[in-house]
Amino acid sequence: MSDPTAPAEGSAEVPAAEPGPLHGLLVVDASTILAGPLCAQLLGDYGADVIKIEHPVAGDGMRGHGHTKDGHSLWWKEISRNKRTVGLSLSVPRGAKIFRSLIARADVLVENFRPGTLERWGLGPEELHRVNPGLVIVRITGFGQTGPYAGRAGFGTLAEAMSGFAHLTGAGDGPPTLPAFGLADSLCGIAASSAAAMALFARERDPHRRGQVVDMSLLEPLMAAVGPSPTVYDQLGLVERRHGNRSTNNAPRNTYLTSDGHWVAVSTSAQVIAERVLRLVGHPEVIGEPWFASGGGRAAHADLLDGMVGEWIAARTRGKVIEEFTAAGAAVAPVYDARDIVEDEHIRETRMITEVADDDLGPLLMHNVMWRMSRSPGSIRFTGRPLGADTESVLVDELGLDPAEVARLREERTVA
Template identity: 45%
Template structure:
């Protein structure tokens, strides 16, 4: 079966999470992704987070379906090699600080002069312009600067930063959409594109409702835990068996179904809960009623009863229980992939589903830094083992000797 992005080649010169997520998504959809790693040390994600048997677990999924080539981009010989090689690719992804590629004589203008149809994605914390452009940054700072952390948590406690790379992953998804849009434009015009993606801007779509409310009404949201200032009921509720469920009544019909389920028509007609504005103003009282109702039922009983009434309700899972969730299992949202170093690994599948294509996880993140250097450069540039070894001996191309022996 032909892959969705069959024939598209991506040179992934990025590190860490945001930009590599874009490359990972493109690889999931069938693009050939060649990841450039610093010789010896490799990508920082190899040693980021949990490890097993000396291998980074996140690396194995973030770099799945990618090939690893070890090149030191600081070296003039490698920079010249990139200029020769760039015509083999449709997309370049990088996340160096602004000005770094230009310093290496690999700036977008230079690359587009060589390859006018190239799509270049540049991912940084703050973008290529503005007073923050030269500052180092990670997704955590985007979560702080955009106001996401300020409205997360409880008002009597400090702002809450996500316990996962929210901004990075959101930026990675936005980057993939931008690359595909640019490739579509190139198909029509033959012209390449330079995409300037600031991680904080990707996250601003998440907070946009609050931006609009402040701009038009002067509203500044407080931290309200699991409640929302815009709608009620909404929250996490503890059931009699010690397990949690989540519930949302974001539309009037659904909210009325919740009220009817826990208190009958009397509660539906209660003036405290008649409209969404009424319910928001009395959210604590409404939550107390839902909590009392849940404490008389196990989670499964509560979810079944509410679901049968047409309420929007579901289990609040931990990671271990989530993996057993029948919906996740039925859609193969988590799949098992064999890794040569670790063995069977469960990781997220390819999202979303396609009716006429079935994207596949062919392999996990490459075990060895630069393990594909010789094979890829020999194929793309016609370099012989002797030529690659000569580059290796001059220090312009490291970590290839073992591939050439």
């Protein structure tokens, strides 16, 4: 087996003299499914040493999500990259004791148990802060740690429904529409990584280097992404409705079918772009109309503008549409599927998708680190590993447990 701590071939490798910005920090990922694991993945991508805690028998449910190849979850390879994995039961006293020993060394804990679960196991924030006052505890739940819904089961689908996203998504005469992917979880995971970094920054400025608890719900990041609809309702009494791909803020804004059967998306958020589009499609006369001077005015004439733009695009191939829009300085993009993403020259050249080495599957493509940093870049050092692959090394080499004791704990299924 190759060295799991070495940067993966084809990743955004970190020069030896310039480790990631979180190098030297230890993150314990005790979360499951998507939001928490994504938060920990991002911290690991930028240098943190991440130890993934999984149930010794069941493991993280993410291992069963998505497509597999030769029995290996392809999503797991990405979401658990840069993480060492330890199989450990937290619900039994000996497992909880080992967990506390690990927490004593950690900087960040990411967890998403239902509120009260860690407390029931003697692992709540008060107990963990007695063990390690500087610990940052990122707690991810559906609805937060307090309030009437705190005890409810929380999944991304529920947040997508309650945030206003589903209400505003879909055709005006159709039902509310849920996303086909983990939107709420993904936004929450990204937001949680930012919150963890803020809490670490606050710890550095605290003379006592105290950690804190981050209470992160799946609901709030998506509510922010949906926009100011609560403010609009509060001030104007308006409840916005579904309107398909159109925008209430500008037009033309839609997807349009080309002559060779592809879809392209057009946006005209800026006034100058709207003017360029209408000149390009042969209708400069509408630019002088009073209503054309504002996004809201154009949105009120979306049928007219969509007809003009759609007719022009329908007479041309996707390649020709993109070529002419680009030459005119207008905003257009093809609607991509996964094959298009992988084959796109810009995505490949900028390494938004990168090839990494995997012990089980050989070279495979995955998303690169999410943002570029000039002095302390992130890296993909290794891909997701088998359940419990690092239990022995962490418990024996780092926590000082006797190998014979680890063997007994394995027989009891306290560790894996």
